Amino acid sequence: MKNSLFVWLLIIPIYGFTQSDEYKDIIYLANGSILKGKLIKYDHSDTVKFALSETEIITTYAKNVKKVKMAKPSFHVEELYRFHSPTWYLRSQFSILYSRNQGGYSLSVSGGYQFNHWLAVGVGSGIDNYYATQGFNMFPAYAEARIGMYKKNKTPYIGIRSGYGFVSPDEELGQTHARGGWFFNPVFGYRLGAGNPYLDIYAGVRFQSAYYESLGNQSRSEMTIDFRRYDIGFGITF
Numbered sequence: 135m136k137n138s139l140f141v142w143l144l145i146i147p148i149y150g151f152t153q154s155d156e157y158k159d160i161i162y163l164a165n166g167s168i169l170k171g172k173l174i175k176y177d178h179s180d181t182v183k184f185a186l187s188e189t190e191i192i193t194t195y196a197k198n199v200k201k202v203k204m205a206k207p208s209f210h211v212e213e214l215y216r217f218h219s220p221t222w223y224l225r226s227q228f229s230i231l232y233s234r235n236q237g238g239y240s241l242s243v244s245g246g247y248q249f250n251h252w253l254a255v256g257v258g259s260g261i262d263n264y265y266a267t268q269g270f271n272m273f274p275a276y277a278e279a280r281i282g283m284y285k286k287n288k289t290p291y292i293g294i295r296s297g298y299g300f301v302s303p304d305e306e307l308g309q310t311h312a313r314g315g316w317f318f319n320p321v322f323g324y325r326l327g328a329g330n331p332y333l334d335i336y337a338g339v340r341f342q343s344a345y346y347e348s349l350g351n352q353s354r355s356e357m358t359i360d361f362r363r364y365d366i367g368f369g370i371t372f
Contacts, residue, residue, distance in 0.1 A: 157185065158205035164198050173204060217287055217328035219248045223256070229367025231264055231340055238263035238270070240340075240365070244278055251285040262299065264342065264361045272299040272314055272344065280323075287328035295319040299342050308350045315343035321365060331372045340365045 157171040161184055174191070175183035182199050185191045199214055224245045231238045240263070246256015255278070262272045276297025283290050299317045303309035321338025342361040347354065 157187065159184075160203040161199055162201040162203070163194075164200050173202060176202065215285065215287060215328070217251060217285075217332075218330070219250050221248050222246070223248050223254065223371050225256070225258070225369055225371040227367055227369035229336075229365050231262065231361075231363035231365060233363050236265050238266050238363070240367070242274070244276075246278070252282045254280045254282075258295075262340075262342070264359075264363060270344075272301045272342065274299045274317060274342075276317070276319075282325065288325060290322070290324050291334070293321045293323055293336060293338070295321075299344065301344050303346070308348045309346055310349050310354075311345075311347035313345040315345070317342040319365060323369075331370050333368060333370055335368045336366075338365045339363070 159171060159173045161169050161171075161173070161182065163169065169184060169186065169192075171184050171186040173182070174185055175181070177196060180196060181193055182196050182202075183191065183193045196214055197216065200216075202214065222245070224243070226243050227241075229240045231240055240260060242258050242260025242262075244256045244258025246254060248254040257275075257277050259273065259275045262274055264270050264272070274297050276295045278293065278295040280291050280293045283292075296318050297316070299314040301312045301314040303312040318341045319338060321336040323334050323336030325332060325334040327333065340361065340363040342363075344359050344361070346357045346359070348357070349355075
């Protein structure tokens, strides 16, 4: 009886140790594969080292790993950094141009180059409507820059767009001449992920000037407008 008790006291700690040392971590690969084992090393900017068993150990680039799920993390595992750079990008964005008394919308498309995790530069064009009525559409051509604050999938950023807003007279409204002007558009935004595509949201201000001449009832009128709008919207980048 005493010998049996001694054996059980010896086996239980060994059994418990073996159970706690099981390979229960999981990695999800970008190609759809799922591997179960033990995470040995993780470097979000370099490689992931993963043991499938005591004798079978694999090493792969971190960019090939979509997600890591640890049974009992023994160290802090950061989110895998998946933001691609350097690379070309194509971006579409939509925003509401809001002021206290008037409002409109903006829709634009741009393309450029993401040099690294913090700097992207490009050019674009679109359509801006500063009043939700006919006759005040403008067509901007601009350069843009976005500056990311952190080397993370999700990060705040600062964006600046500046260029010239072109406009043509609306003859149906009696406009005989129209002239656009330079515009400036700083924003503060937040990138929500690093997939392809990825989404971001932003808020800022828009400054634009325009000049209109109109003819009606045998009289001619001139109007210079300095548009000042809050710019709130989202962008999708491929």
